[in-house]
Amino acid sequence: MAIKDRLSGNEAVAIAMRQINPDVMGAFPITPSTEIPQYFSSYVANGEVDTEFVAVESEHSAMSTCIGAQAAGARAVTATSSCGMALMWELLYVAASDRLPITMALVNRALTGPININNDHSDSMGARDTGWIQLYSENNQEAYDNFLMAMPIGEHPAVQLPVMVCQDGFITSHAVENMELLEDEKVKKFVGEYQPENYLLKKDGTLAIGPYGISAYYMDFKMQQVEAMKQAKPVILEVAKRFEELTGRSYGFFEEYEMADAEAALVIIGSSAGTAKAAVDQMRKEGKKVGLIKLRVFRPFPMEELAAALSKVGVVAVMDKAEGFSNAGGPLFADVRSALYDLENRPKAINYVYGLGGRDIKTTDFEAIYEELFRILKAGVTGPVYRHIGQREE
Numbered sequence: 001m002a003i004k005d006r007l008s009g010n011e012a013v014a015i016a017m018r019q020i021n022p023d024v025m026g027a028f029p030i031t032p033s034t035e036i037p038q039y040f041s042s043y044v045a046n047g048e049v050d051t052e053f054v055a056v057e058s059e060h061s062a063m064s065t066c067i068g069a070q071a072a073g074a075r076a077v078t079a080t081s082s083c084g085m086a087l088m089w090e091l092l093y094v095a096a097s098d099r100l101p102i103t104m105a106l107v108n109r110a111l112t113g114p115i116n117i118n119n120d121h122s123d124s125m126g127a128r129d130t131g132w133i134q135l136y137s138e139n140n141q142e143a144y145d146n147f148l149m150a151m152p153i154g155e156h157p158a159v160q161l162p163v164m165v166c167q168d169g170f171i172t173s174h175a176v177e178n179m180e181l182l183e184d185e186k187v188k189k190f191v192g193e194y195q196p197e198n199y200l201l202k203k204d205g206t207l208a209i210g211p212y213g214i215s216a217y218y219m220d221f222k223m224q225q226v227e228a229m230k231q232a233k234p235v236i237l238e239v240a241k242r243f244e245e246l247t248g249r250s251y252g253f254f255e256e257y258e259m260a261d262a263e264a265a266l267v268i269i270g271s272s273a274g275t276a277k278a279a280v281d282q283m284r285k286e287g288k289k290v291g292l293i294k295l296r297v298f299r300p301f302p303m304e305e306l307a308a309a310l311s312k313v314g315v316v317a318v319m320d321k322a323e324g325f326s327n328a329g330g331p332l333f334a335d336v337r338s339a340l341y342d343l344e345n346r347p348k349a350i351n352y353v354y355g356l357g358g359r360d361i362k363t364t365d366f367e368a369i370y371e372e373l374f375r376i377l378k379a380g381v382t383g384p385v386y387r388h389i390g391q392r393e394e
Contacts, residue, residue: 002180002247009137009172012144012179013079013105013165014039019187020151021049022103023074023194026065028056030084031117032169033107037079059084063091063102070100071209073199075151078102081169082109082123089127095162096131097221098210099228101154102162104132105147108270109169110357118358119169121269124298125322125331131225133163133232134299136269141179142296143167145249148182151191152239158231168271170358182247190246229300236297253302255294256309258284262291264373265310265347267336268319269295272354272361276319279366290370295332303339310340315348315373321355329353329386348382352389359390 007015014036017025025044027037037053044053054065059080066076080088085106095102106124110116124134133154137143146165154163167173182190198207213221233253240251255273258280259265268276273294283290293309295302310316318337320330328334333351340346352369354361369389376382 001183003183004178004180006176006178007140008035008174008176009140009143009167010035010107010174011039012140012181013147013167014043015181016144016147016187017077018043018049019182019184020075020148020191021188022051022077024052024054024065024069024076026054026056026062026069026076026078028059028062028080028084030059030081032109032173033079033081033084033105035173036105036107059087060091063088063095066102067091067095067098067100070095070102071098071199072201073196075194076102077104079105079107081107082111082117085123085127086111092127092130092132094210096225099160099225100162101151101160103147103150103154104162104164106164106166107169107173108166116357117169119171119321120356120358121166121321122323122356124164124166127164128299128331131161131229132299133161133229134297135163135165136296136298137165137167137172138271138273138294140172140175140177141249143172144179144181145243145247145251146296148187148191149239149243149251151194152242153232153235155194156235157197159228159235161225161228161232166270171271180247186246190242232300233302251296253295253297253305254309255296257292257294259291259293259309261289263289263314264370264377265290265313265316266292266319266366266369267295267306267310267316267332268292269298269332270321272319272321275361275363276366279363279370282363283367283370288370288374298332301335301339303335306336307339307343310347311343311345313347314377315350316340317369317373318349318351320351320353323353323356327386348376350376350382350385350387352387354389361390365389
């Protein structure tokens with residue numbers, strides 16, 4: 001029977017880690033993810049887990065610890081945010097190219113500068129092409145659930161890729177919500193034991209991890225990563241199905257909200273989806289056919305599935321909580337617009353960059369965006385594609 005509790009997102013993820021009982025945690029604190037290793041260290045001190053807790057001098061070393069442990073055949077986890085993940089940058093590529101299914105809790109926070117400790121998605125979006133699977137969480141329950149599903153996804157023999165589980169800094173990481181936890185034994189059974197086929201400490205057989213990839217072979221390694229990311233898509237759905245059978249909670253690549261007859265839609269990631277849903281509910285009461293898609297899986301990007309879900313709307317606004325500096329829109333917009341390109345009757349698409357450095361977005365902002373979408377639909381003219389909302393006008 002599910003355990004009901006009131007928890008912050010950080011504590012929920014730390015509990016998920018405790019229930020999994022990983023072999024190694026590489027830990028270095030950074031706001032707003034500090035609480036995760038802090039909570040977990042108490043489980044270590046109390047003997048509730050068998051984890052080797054390695055407190056290091058930097059985030060670069062935290063990821064190095066995880067890489068070494070996972071390569072040796074251990075299950076490794078870490079947590080970080082913002083500039084901490086930026087310090088791991090080169091090692092994100094190493095972990096993915098070495099096919100090491102490390103699981104990282106990423107509490108999204110703006111990257112300096114100027115110095116800012118509040119939420120946006122610039123850290124994970126900046127790492128979108130490092131080869132990591134990326135799962136995003138709307139609320140505390142989803143952060144907990146995503147972390148439990150991450151390991152069976154990343155460790156699947158057809159995948160063998162690291163996974164970052166993202167949640168919004170302070171908005172979910174520190175806010176307390178009612179949620180349901182699984183019993184420890186059910187978690188252990190669901191996640192299972194880590195049983196890699198090859199690893200450095202395996203007695204029978206030699207193995208090199210991270211060798212020099214000369215030009216004759218480097219691209220072949222990259223193609224293997226590409227194939228692994230493709231294989232991750234059915235595995236994500238397979239793991240989600242098992243999770244639904246266990247909990248009753250359903251997950252896919254994304255959630256469709258009031259999309260059955262929607263004429264105008266949003267595509268959005270993270271906690272702001274909750275605010276947008278409230279705006280959808282209000283506008284539906286007014287008879288306006290609006291809907292949204294909340295993306296849960298950004299890497300691998302569900303290109304075909306998302307295009308199909310948006311194929312019947314007339315116009316869509318893609319919401320980016322990160323700046324791409326491309327003068328053509330944010331990173332999510334680039335992928336969504338690309339997904340729409342091959343549709344015979346593709347919707348008109350615009351982009352809004354919002355919420356940078358923790359700037360608030362309100363239900364009235366979303367209502368204004370929907371009204372703009374209806375103006376575009378009526379006029380048949382998109383106007384400026386690359387837009388911002390919430391900034392000062394002066």
